[in-house]
Amino acid sequence: MSVAAIGAGTGSKQNEPPQKTGRAWLPYLLLLPAGLWLLLFFALPLVQLGATSLYDPTGSLSTGYAMTWSFGNYPEALDAYKWHFLRSLGYAAVATAICLLLGYPLAYAIAHRAGRWKNVLLVGVIAPFFTSFLIRTLAWKTILSDNGPLVEALRTLHLLGADGRLLATPTAVIMGLVYNFLPFMVLPLYASLERLDQRLLEAAGDLYAGPVSTFWKVTLPLSMPGVVAGTLLTFIPATGDYINAELLGTPREYMIGNVIDSAFLVRLDYPQAAALSFLLMAVVLLVVFVYVRRSGTEEIL
Amino acid sequence: MSGDLRLTNVTKSFGPFTAVDDLTLTVPQGAFFALLGASGCGKTTTLRMVAGLEEPSAGQVTLGGTDITRLRPYQRPVNTVFQSYALFPHLSITENVAFGLRRKGVKNVAPQVEQMLSLVQLDDFGGRRPHQLSGGQQQRVALARALINHPQVLLLDEPLGALDLKLRRQMQIELKRIQTEVGITFVHVTHDQEEAMTMADTVAVMNDGRIEQLGAPAEIYEFPATPFVANFLGQSNLLAGTGGLARSGDDLSITAHGSRFTVPAARSRATGDKIYLGVRPEKLHLVTSEADVPSGFQHLTGTVTDSSYVGVSTQYLVRTAWDTELSVFAPNSGLGGSLPPGAEVTVAWNPAHAFLLDRLDGAGDATHALVEERA
Amino acid sequence: MRRHWVLVTGLLVLLYLFLPIFVVAALSFNEPSSRLSYDFHRFTLDNWANPCGPGDMCDAVGRSIEIALLATLIATVLGTLMAFALARHRFRGRDATNLLIFMPMATPEVVMGSSLLALFVAGGVSLGFWTVVVAHVMFCVSFVVVTVKARLAGLDPRLEEAAMDLYAGEWQTFYRITLPLVAPGIVAAALLSFSLSFDDFIITNFNSGTTVTFPMYVWGAAQRGIPPQVNVIGTAMFLIAVLIVVAGEIINRRRAA
Ligand SMILES: Nc1ncnc2c1ncn2[C@@H]1O[C@H](COP(=O)(O)OP(=O)(O)O)[C@@H](O)[C@H]1O
Ligand SMILES: [Mg+2]
Numbered sequence: 035m036s037v038a039a040i041g042a043g044t045g046s047k048q049n050e051p052p053q054k055t056g057r058a059w060l061p062y063l064l065l066l067p068a069g070l071w072l073l074l075f076f077a078l079p080l081v082q083l084g085a086t087s088l089y090d091p092t093g094s095l096s097t098g099y100a101m102t103w104s105f106g107n108y109p110e111a112l113d114a115y116k117w118h119f120l121r122s123l124g125y126a127a128v129a130t131a132i133c134l135l136l137g138y139p140l141a142y143a144i145a146h147r148a149g150r151w152k153n154v155l156l157v158g159v160i161a162p163f164f165t166s167f168l169i170r171t172l173a174w175k176t177i178l179s180d181n182g183p184l185v186e187a188l189r190t191l192h193l194l195g196a197d198g199r200l201l202a203t204p205t206a207v208i209m210g211l212v213y214n215f216l217p218f219m220v221l222p223l224y225a226s227l228e229r230l231d232q233r234l235l236e237a238a239g240d241l242y243a244g245p246v247s248t249f250w251k252v253t254l255p256l257s258m259p260g261v262v263a264g265t266l267l268t269f270i271p272a273t274g275d276y277i278n279a280e281l282l283g284t285p286r287e288y289m290i291g292n293v294i295d296s297a298f299l300v301r302l303d304y305p306q307a308a309a310l311s312f313l314l315m316a317v318v319l320l321v322v323f324v325y326v327r328r329s330g331t332e333e334i335l
Numbered sequence: 336m337s338g339d340l341r342l343t344n345v346t347k348s349f350g351p352f353t354a355v356d357d358l359t360l361t362v363p364q365g366a367f368f369a370l371l372g373a374s375g376c377g378k379t380t381t382l383r384m385v386a387g388l389e390e391p392s393a394g395q396v397t398l399g400g401t402d403i404t405r406l407r408p409y410q411r412p413v414n415t416v417f418q419s420y421a422l423f424p425h426l427s428i429t430e431n432v433a434f435g436l437r438r439k440g441v442k443n444v445a446p447q448v449e450q451m452l453s454l455v456q457l458d459d460f461g462g463r464r465p466h467q468l469s470g471g472q473q474q475r476v477a478l479a480r481a482l483i484n485h486p487q488v489l490l491l492d493e494p495l496g497a498l499d500l501k502l503r504r505q506m507q508i509e510l511k512r513i514q515t516e517v518g519i520t521f522v523h524v525t526h527d528q529e530e531a532m533t534m535a536d537t538v539a540v541m542n543d544g545r546i547e548q549l550g551a552p553a554e555i556y557e558f559p560a561t562p563f564v565a566n567f568l569g570q571s572n573l574l575a576g577t578g579g580l581a582r583s584g585d586d587l588s589i590t591a592h593g594s595r596f597t598v599p600a601a602r603s604r605a606t607g608d609k610i611y612l613g614v615r616p617e618k619l620h621l622v623t624s625e626a627d628v629p630s631g632f633q634h635l636t637g638t639v640t641d642s643s644y645v646g647v648s649t650q651y652l653v654r655t656a657w658d659t660e661l662s663v664f665a666p667n668s669g670l671g672g673s674l675p676p677g678a679e680v681t682v683a684w685n686p687a688h689a690f691l692l693d694r695l696d697g698a699g700d701a702t703h704a705l706v707e708e709r710a
Numbered sequence: 711m712r713r714h715w716v717l718v719t720g721l722l723v724l725l726y727l728f729l730p731i732f733v734v735a736a737l738s739f740n741e742p743s744s745r746l747s748y749d750f751h752r753f754t755l756d757n758w759a760n761p762c763g764p765g766d767m768c769d770a771v772g773r774s775i776e777i778a779l780l781a782t783l784i785a786t787v788l789g790t791l792m793a794f795a796l797a798r799h800r801f802r803g804r805d806a807t808n809l810l811i812f813m814p815m816a817t818p819e820v821v822m823g824s825s826l827l828a829l830f831v832a833g834g835v836s837l838g839f840w841t842v843v844v845a846h847v848m849f850c851v852s853f854v855v856v857t858v859k860a861r862l863a864g865l866d867p868r869l870e871e872a873a874m875d876l877y878a879g880e881w882q883t884f885y886r887i888t889l890p891l892v893a894p895g896i897v898a899a900a901l902l903s904f905s906l907s908f909d910d911f912i913i914t915n916f917n918s919g920t921t922v923t924f925p926m927y928v929w930g931a932a933q934r935g936i937p938p939q940v941n942v943i944g945t946a947m948f949l950i951a952v953l954i955v956v957a958g959e960i961i962n963r964r965r966a967a
Contacts, residue, residue: 061799065807068788068851072810075848076817079825086828095831136723143720155724157955162727164951165734166909168928169944172936173730176737176749216727266816274818277911281932291820291912298824298916304831311824315817322816388871408874415875421868425890435876484876 080315086308095302104305111309115293119317122289125204125279126272129211133219133268134261136212141223141260142253146232159220171210171281178206178282202284210278218267226260227253262329266322273318290314338364338399340385340488340520345394347380354380356544358394362488362522362537367514369531370524372541373567378524379418381541382490385522386415398487409438414481418492420473422465428452428476429461435484451479454513471502478513488520495530507534528568532556540564558690560604562701565613565692572619572661573701574612575694579605587691592657596633596686603691611692611701616662618688621651621674622681634683637661639674649673653682659700731948738941757938761946764937770927771943777839777923778907781846786900788847789854790892796855797862814852822849823916830917837919845917846910850903857902861895901954 086099091107093099112119144155162170177184178200185201188194200206230253238248254261276291285292290310297307340362347355355377362368370378383389385396387408396404403411414435423431432451433444441447452458455475465473474494481489494510495503511534514521525531531538532552539549540563548560556568565571576591586597587605591612598612620632628634637653640660644667651663651674661682674680741754762768796807814822826845830837869891873883911925918926928940 058801061795061801064795064799065792068792068855069807069810071788071847071851072814075826075829075844076814076822077810079822079829082829082832083821083825086832136726139716139719140723141720143717147717147720153959155720157952158724159727161948161952161955162731163909164905165731165944165948166925166928168911168925168932169734169940170730172928172932172940173733173737176733177729179749181749213726213730216723270816270818274820274912276820291818294820294824295915298827304828307824308828311821315821318818318821319816386871386875388875407879408871409877409879413875415872417868417872419866419868421866421872423869423872423887434873434878438877438882480876 083308083312086304087312089305089308091303091305093305095304099304107305107309108313111306112313114306115290115310118288118290118293119313121287122273122291122314123317123321125208125211125289126269126275129208129215129272130219130265130269132208132212133216134265137216137219137223137264141220141227144220144224145227145230156224159217159224163217167214168277168281171214171277174206174210174213175201175281178209201282202287204283204287206282207279207287207289210282211272211275214275214278215268215272218271219264222263222267223257223260226257226263230256258329262326266325270318270322274314338487338520340364340522341395341397342381342385343395343397345381345384345391345396347377347384347389348392354544355384355391358544358546360539360546360549362520364399364487364520365518366537367511367521367523367535369535369538370522370541371528371531371538371568372526374526376541377544378526378541379492382415382492382522382524385488386413386490387411388415412487413490414484414486414488415490416474416477416481416492416494418494418496420465420477422473422476422480424465426464427461428457428463428465428468431465431476432461432480432483434480439484447483451483454482454516455479470497471506474498474506475509478510482513482517482519485517486519488522491521491523493524493526495525495527503530510534532568538568540567542567558602558604559613559692562611562613562692562694565611565690566701569615570662571613571615571702573692573694574659575699576610576612577608579603579608579610579691579693586686589691592655592659594635596689598686598689598691602687602689605691605693607693609694609696611694611698613690613692614684614688616650617648617664617666618684619661619663620683621653621663621665622683623674623678625681628681628683629685632683632685633689634681636679636681639676639678639680641676642674644673653680659702661702731945734941734944734948737938738945740938740941742938744935757942761939761942763939764931766922767924767927767931767937767939767943770922770924773839773922774908774924777842777846778904780843781850781907782900782903784843785847785850785854785903786896789851789899790858790896792851793855793858793862797859811852811855814849815856819849819910819912820916823913826913827916837917838921841917841919842914842921842923845913846907849910849913850906853902853906854899857899858892858895861892861898865891897958905951 085101087107088101088103088105089099089107090102091104091110140159144152144159148155176182179185180199180201185194185199188200189196189198194200234252234256235248238252239245243251273289274291276289276295279287279289279292291314294307294310294314297303297310301307342358342360345355345358346353358381370381372378380389384391387403387406387410391404394404395402398412403413423434426434429448429452432448436444436447448461449458452461455478457472457475457479460468460472460476465476468476474497478494491510495506498506507530510521510523523531523534535552537549538552538555540547540555542563548555548564555564559565559568559571562573565573574591576589576596578587578589581588582600585600587600587603588595588597589610589612590596596612603610620629622628622634625634625636635655637655639651640654641652643650646667648664648666651665652660653663654660663682736750738757739753739755740750741752741756743749743751757763792807792811795801796804796811823845826841826848827837829835830841835841865888870883870887873887874880878886909925910923911929914923914926915929922930924943928936931937931940
């Protein structure tokens with residue numbers, strides 16, 4: 035629902051509310067509690083994360099950390115885990131592309147082909163997510179398991195070697211990512227496709243555009259805000275995810291999230307963990323801003 | 336004084352932009368007053384200042400002698416019928432209509448609501464929701480919701496704008512009937528000159544945040560005060576000339592495009608030498624030769640360039656020697672045949688139907704409606 | 711046929727989304743052959759008859775519900791207030807506020823979870839129930855603001871003006887017109903917050919200390935072998951949520967009729 039709201043907000047620039055006279059303090063009072071909460075528990079932690087990433091790497095949780103402005107933590111962390119970073123970005127990019135390919139027809143079908151079943155299908159997109167995502171991911175583990183019917187069928191069809199498997203491969207991890215973040219693609223796409231006037235497509239047809247060129251020249255450009263919002267909402271969480279790699283993959287498929295998780299919670303190497311976390315945030319923000327600039331939809335921010 | 340609504344030097348600015356500019360206006364108690372002007376001229380802003388939804392940047396609004404300029408909307412004995420009706424979607428028709436009474440603490444609202452719904456002929460619709468009604472019905476609910484409070488002034492912001500032509504005509508008559516019945520002052524905003532003229536006792540023509548002219552509809556139409564009014568309310572042929580101060584007896588003697596014409600001094604609003612000579616298209620008569628010009632009439636000659644048959648009349652364009660196209664409406668009364676394009680004609684008019692207006696230096700003839708808004 | 715291929719593709723994608731749900735529902739009736747086996751072995755109703763078999767699982771579910779209710783309540787109130795500020799007022803710092811709302815939605819969960827952990831550790835805060843609530847409110851607030859703000863933006867300001875014109879003061883206008891009209895947005899935001907909080911694993915994992923929520927329980931069990939009752943809970947969650955949606959839709963239809 036809120037994802038649809040995000041998509042809906044991307045179409046046009048938000049109209050400015052009217053200036054209310056008097057009581058200039060009222061808006062500040064209204065936003066104080068939530069603003070304070072976000073400053074204290076979102077912004078301040080990021081500052082602390084930055085600080086932690088510069089702690090003396092030889093310290094430990096029990097002996098305490100000293101602030102030594104050890105910028106060297108960054109190149110060190112990057113050097114040790116650059117492949118995990120690249121894998122995360124690669125997996126997330128592939129998953130996002132597949133989500134777009136799968137999500138577009140679904141969103142289009144709901145918006146323009148579903149008739150009075152529109153609401154039912156829309157709920158259908160969200161409904162699977164009412165079940166805990168860990169449970170769903172574990173269900174995929176069952177579906178993809180070596181002696182499950184899917185693998186058996188693929189082996190019979192020789193699409194998979196006799197001892198080929200799905201589980202514990204990059205394919206399984208990427209499929210898990212696609213599965214988990216598909217609704218984040220579909221809902222914004224739906225929001226912008228829904229506003230697409232069918233008559234525009236008819237007009238394009240009337241002006242000698244075939245279905246394919248109508249799609250490229252009219253439908254797709256008009257749904258760009260949804261495409262941008264959807265790809266971002268898919269790519270960002272997919273990059274940071276480590277559940278799919280953990281449950282459907284092996285350490286060979288581990289993403290940067292797995293590393294951060296174990297650095298913080300298992301190895302207790304806080305400076306390095308913080309440096310990795312901060313790097314991840316920087317990379318994601320960089321990708322987001324460049325992408326948004328490129329696609330010319332700044333108002334999404 | 337009694338219950339008159341009075342705006343004194345009211346100005347409203349939005350940042351650097353002035354929407355309403357030093358406006359002074361009196362609406363007598365019980366009047367059906369129309370505020371007429373093109374879209375964006377400041378009509379809604381004026382209404383909103385009366386309703387209390389917008390605070391004037393300067394000036395004063397009084398009602399029956401009481402200053403209401405700074406009162407909140409709910410403190411004023413004024414109600415509004417909004418442009419898009421603004422019916423509460425989550426409340427039934429009955430609750431929409433009862434809303435004001437309930438806020439004023441009236442205990443038993445049912446009889447009044449019933450009476451009001453029957454006044455607007457929606458007796459059996461009380462249980463419905465706004466979206467289950469047609470546009471015309473919603474409009475009448477909006478009216479009932481405001482009227483039930485017996486405001487001293489009812490403000491109507493283009494209340495018929497969203498209705499189709501036939502329904503609009505019907506509602507115009509209906510509104511007029513209701514106003515006569517309840518005797519409340521109506522301030523009716525519209526951009527439709529025909530609507531303003533058929534409904535109102537007094538029309539104020541607004542342009543660019545100012546009142547250009549105020550008066551009875553016939554008065555304004557027959558003797559417009561400015562070139563804007565002459566071409567906003569209906570259409571006028573305005574010929575550029577000089578001699579606005581050249582008085583001889585009861586007449587003014589003016590020169591336009593090398594010819595001399597006279598106009599009764601009482602029909603002149605000229606304050607300087609540069610003038611427009613104005614004649615409405617239906618006041619122009621076409622004759623085939625100068626010999627046929629009725630006595631006392633004035634005339635000039637030209638060539639018919641276009642004629643369009645519109646049923647009750649035929650509208651001609653006549654090109655003068657100096658290449659201005661005059662509009663002439665000839666009634667299809669069955670007398671006289673039609674004139675083909677290319678025909679040489681003489682255009683004649685009674686000087687008592689002409690009028691003189693001030694003209695800005697350098698301004699030329701103006702013979703077309705400024706705004707084509709006849710729905 | 712060309713008209714239909716989009717619809718057919720769409721329905722196939724939808725089927726893909728539902729596939730794990732069918733599996734979860736089926737496994738909820740499974741009597742597994744061994745603790746670590748995820749394959750369907752034998753049909754049984756035992757899991758449904760005895761959902762709290764593994765004792766600590768139901769504790770975890772209860773704790774998750776508690777946390778989700780608290781986080782939803784706080785996030786909905788705070789987020790709604792902020793949505794009003796953003797949608798209804800012009801003030802200095804609007805852009806900064808919008809950025810503050812947007813950032814948590816654009817930041818990977820691991821980063822939020824780990825940074826909060828860094829803060830709690832640096833501040834000597836002991837991890838547990840309340841640190842989880844604090845974290846959940848933090849990531850729910852943005853979604854509430856966005857949802858309620860969208861609803862407010864769609865609200866015609868003329869309706870509130872009409873109410874004031876009809877003798878309703880500021881407060882009356884608020885609770886008779888504004889609040890009822892924005893309510894569906896607030897309810898949607900609350901439901902969303904609840905499901906986000908109930909289902910959160912990553913951020914919780916960093917900040918829960920020894921407190922075990924339901925996702926934490928499932929995660930831990932995944933290493934040891936999942937009791938089939940987990941699938942009962944998963945199926946029940948799905949059914950309850952679908953029921954809520956259907957009930958909401960029926961109420962909507964009733965109102966419209
Ligand atoms: N709140 C506002 N802020 C800025 N400009 C406004 C506002 N309200 C109206 N205006 C401007 O004032 C002018 C008059 O508007 P309005 O009174 O609505 O015109 P009308 O009702 O005659 O069409 C318009 O140019 C409009 O753009
Ligand atoms: Mg207006």
